[in-house]
Amino acid sequence: MISKLDLYYVFYTVGKSKSFSKAAKELYMSQPAISQSIAQLEKELDTRLFNRISKGVTLTDEGSLLFEYVSSALQFIQAGEEKLLEFKNLIIGEFKIGVSDTISRYFLLPYLETFHNRYPNLKFKIVNGTTWEIIAALKSGEVNIAICNLPIDDKSLEVKPIFEIQDTFVYGEKYRKILSKPINLEELVKLPLILLDNSNSRRYVEEFFLSKGIIIQPEFELGSHELLLEFARINLGVACVTKEFSEQFLRKGLLREVTLTDPIPKRSIGICYLKNVPLNRAAERFVEIIEKKLIRNSYGRL
Numbered sequence: 001m002i003s004k005l006d007l008y009y010v011f012y013t014v015g016k017s018k019s020f021s022k023a024a025k026e027l028y029m030s031q032p033a034i035s036q037s038i039a040q041l042e043k044e045l046d047t048r049l050f051n052r053i054s055k056g057v058t059l060t061d062e063g064s065l066l067f068e069y070v071s072s073a074l075q076f077i078q079a080g081e082e083k084l085l086e087f088k089n090l091i092i093g094e095f096k097i098g099v100s101d102t103i104s105r106y107f108l109l110p111y112l113e114t115f116h117n118r119y120p121n122l123k124f125k126i127v128n129g130t131t132w133e134i135i136a137a138l139k140s141g142e143v144n145i146a147i148c149n150l151p152i153d154d155k156s157l158e159v160k161p162i163f164e165i166q167d168t169f170v171y172g173e174k175y176r177k178i179l180s181k182p183i184n185l186e187e188l189v190k191l192p193l194i195l196l197d198n199s200n201s202r203r204y205v206e207e208f209f210l211s212k213g214i215i216i217q218p219e220f221e222l223g224s225h226e227l228l229l230e231f232a233r234i235n236l237g238v239a240c241v242t243k244e245f246s247e248q249f250l251r252k253g254l255l256r257e258v259t260l261t262d263p264i265p266k267r268s269i270g271i272c273y274l275k276n277v278p279l280n281r282a283a284e285r286f287v288e289i290i291e292k293k294l295i296r297n298s299y300g301r302l
Contacts, residue, residue, distance in 0.1 A: 004044075006037070007037050007040060007041040007044075008041070008070050008073070008074075009027075009074065010023065010027065010029075010034060010037040010038065010041075011037075011038060011041055011049065011066070011067070011070060012067065012070050012071060012074055013026055013027055014034065014038060014050065014057065015049075015050075015059055015063065015067045015070075016140060017056075018056045018057055018058060019056040019057065020034045020035060020038075020056070020057065021056075022056075038050065045066075047060075047062045047063075047066075048060055048062070048063075049062060049063035049066065050063055071139070071140065071141060072274070072276050072277065074141070075141050075274070075277045076276075076277060076278075078141070079277055079278050079280060082280040082281070083278075083280070083281070093122050093123070093280075093282055094122065094123040094124075094125060094282075095115075095122055095123070095124055095125070095144060095280075095282040095283065095286065096124075096125040096126075096127065096142065096143040096144045097124070097125070097126055097127070097143055097144065097145055097146070097147065097286075098127045098128075098129065098133075098134030098135075098137045098138055098142070098143035098145070098146035098147070098148075099126065099127075099128065099134060099146065099147040099148075100128060100129065100130065100131065100134070100147075100148075100149070101128050101224060101225075102224070102225040102226075102242070102245055103147055103148075103149070103269060104126065104128065105245075106225075106242075106244070106245040107147075107163060107244075107245075107269060108147060110293070111286070111289055111290050111293065112124070114289055114293070115285070115286050115289055118285075118289075119282070119285070122282055125143070127142060127143050130198060130199055130200070131148045131149050131152070131199065131200035132200070134146045134148060135148065135152070135154065135157070135272065138157075138272060138273065138274065139156070139274065144273070144279065144280060144282070144283040145271055145272065145273045145279070145283050145286070145287070146271070146272040146273070147269060147270070147271055147272075148200065148269070148270055148272050149199070149200040149201045149204070149267070149269060150200075150267055150268045150269065150270045151204065151267065151268075152200070152270070152272060155275075156274060156275060156276070157272045157273065157274060157275065158272065158273050158274070158275050159270050159271075159272050160270055160271045160272075160287075161268035161269070161270045162268070162269060162270055162271055162290055162291065162294060163244075163268060163269045163294065164266050164267070164268050165242050165243070165244050165245075165266065165267060165268065165269060166242070166243040166244065166264070166266050167201060167204065167205050167240060167241075167242060167243070167264045167267070168240070168241060168242075168243045168246075168257050168258065168260075168263075168264065169188065169193075169238050169239065169240050169241070169257070169258035169260070170229070170232050170238070170239050170241055170246060170249070170250070170255040170256065170257055170258065171232055171235075171238045171239075171255065171256055171258060172232055172233050172234065172235040172254075172255060172256075173235065174235035175191070175235070175238060176256065178191070179238070179256070179258050179259075181259070182259040182260065182261050183258060183259065183260065183261065184260070184261045184262060185209060185212055185214050185260065185261075185262055186214065188238070188258065188260065189209070189214055189215075189216055189217070191237065191238050192219035192220075192236070192237035192238065193216060193217075193218040193219055193220075193237055193238055193239075193240065194218060194219065194220040194221075194222065194228055194231050194232060194236065194237045194238065194239040194240065195216065195218040195220070195221055195222075195228075195239075195240050196221070196222060196223070196224075196225070196228065196240070197221040197222060197223055201242065201267075202240070204267055205240055205264060208264050208265065212262065219236075219237050220236065220237060225241060225242065225245055225246075228240070228241050229241060229246060229249050229255065232255055233249065233254050233255055238258065243257065271287055271290070
């Protein structure tokens with residue numbers, strides 16, 4: 001007879017995949033068995049948990065509420081199982097990180113290298129996406145930690161700022177005469193602007209401009225930081241970039257930085273994890289490596 005815990009695991013798998021057939025494949029069960037399990041759970045709870053639609057299922061309001069708790073409970077169980085493996089000193093296991101392509105390339109790689117050299121038998125899983133996509137992956141249990149562009153306001157998350165960054169605007173040779181002197185925000189938005197599409201960093205910059213009563217209407221909206229730099233280099237406009245991730249272009253003189261009379265306030269990159277789910281040992285060690293290396297680098301600059 002199927003246990004109550006098994007029923008909840010079936011419910012979680014269906015809710016995550018939004019499909020009885022996909023859940024059946026993942027759990028190596030028949031689709032009728034999945035349907036029966038959900039029907040049994042709905043009967044015991046006297047609540048409909050799913051809406052049946054043509055392309056699968058969606059959670060009802062009651063189902064969404066239950067899914068959040070079941071997801072947390074199953075992650076606690078998984079965390080407990082992982083803790084049992086700690087005596088092996090991280091000889092085996094998998095470490096899952098959610099991070100954007102840009103942060104991976106310009107910030108994370110040295111820490112991944114250090115961690116891999118120290119624990120070579122651990123498997124890595126890197127999930128790339130926007131801040132909102134990797135936060136969703138964190139909440140669903142797909143990753144252990146997320147390294148995100150801050151700020152993030154979510155009471156279910158522990159957010160630890162680790163590295164300060166500066167949003168700035170850069171330009172190519174075509175705009176040199178116009179931008180060789182400091183410029184105010186009103187004058188800047190009259191130029192063709194190039195911004196990231198649908199990102200937390202873009203929202204931060206837009207909110208800063210709105211706080212000054214200015215609306216940004218970009219000429220180009222792009223999907224990667226590298227494209228921002230390249231579009232600015234070939235004089236298609238003035239790009240909003242992260243200064244720390246653009247140093248190579250600035251150092252070589254391929255791009256120049258706009259001097260704003262009202263600079264954008266600095267913000268941070270941060271490590272995020274769920275408050276109600278303990279970090280596994282691999283995640284704890286990885287966070288420690290980042291923190292210690294950043295502290296050493298800070299002392300080195302003094």
